[in-house]
Amino acid sequence: MLFNPTRDEARRFFIDAWQKHTQQAPLTDLERITVGVLLRHPEYQRFLTPDYLDRDWPPEIGETNPFLHISMHLAIEEQLSIDQPAGVRALYQQLCAHYGDEHAALHLMLDGLGEMIWHAQRHGVPPDPNLYLDILRTRLGQATSRD
Template identity: 65%
Template sequence: MLFNPSRDEARRFFIQTWQKHLQNQALADLEAVLVDVLMAHPEYHNYLSIDYLDHDWPPEHGDTNPFLHLSLHLALAEQLSIDQPAGVRQLYQQLHQQQGDAHKALHIMLDCLAEMIWQAQRNQTQPDPAIYLAGIRRHLGLFQ
C-alpha cells in the first residue's frame, strides 16, 4: 500500500499516524519519520482529521495542499537516508550549512523536487533527477 498508495490511502496513513502519536502508541519506522515531519509543521495539525480526507487545495487559489507538502517531506527524508539520487545528501548538507537552518534547507530542496515533478507532468515524461539536483546546485551557487 505505501509504495503506490491512492490519495485516500496516503491521507489516511497521515491521519492514523498522527492519532497514534497523540495516543502515545508505538510507531513503525515510517510513522516515526512522519511524526518528525508533522512536529515541524504545526500549521497542518488541524488538517489531520477525517474531515479533510476529500478536501482539495487548488493551487490556482494560492492554497498549499498540506498532504502534498508533507508527502514531499517524506520523500526527501527517504532520499537523504539512502542518498538517492546520488549526491543529494551532500547537497543537503551544503545547503543546510549555507542556510544555517535545516528546515529552510529542506524547503528549498522541496521546491526543487516539486519543480522536477511539475516538469515531468507538463512534458509527460519520467521525473529527471538531473533537474532536481541542478535546482539545488543553483541555490548553492554551483552551476553544473
C-alpha cells in the same frame, strides 16, 4: 512490490500516525518519521482528521495542500536516507550550511523536487534527477551539469 497508496490511503496513514502520536501509542519507523515532519509543521496538524480526507487544495486558491507537503517531505527523507539521486545528501548538507537552517534547506529541496516533477509533467517525460540536482546546485550558486 512498490508502495503506491491512493490519495485516501496516504491521507489516512498521516491521520492515523498523528492520532497514534497524540495517544502515545507505539509507532512504526515510517510513522515516527511522519510524526517528525508533522511536529515541524504545526500549521498542518488541524487537518489531520477524517473531515479533510476529501478536501482539495487547488493551486489557484493559493493554499498549500498539507498532505502533499507532508508527502514531499517524506520523499526527501527517503532520498536523504539512501542518497538517491546520488549526491543529494551532500547537497542537502551544503544547503544546511549555506542557509543555516535544516528545515529551510528541506523546503528548498521540496521546491526543487516540485519543479522537477512539474517539468516532467509539462513535457511528458520521466522525472530527471539531474535536473533536480542542478536546481539544488543553483540554490547554492554552484555550476550545474548544464553549464
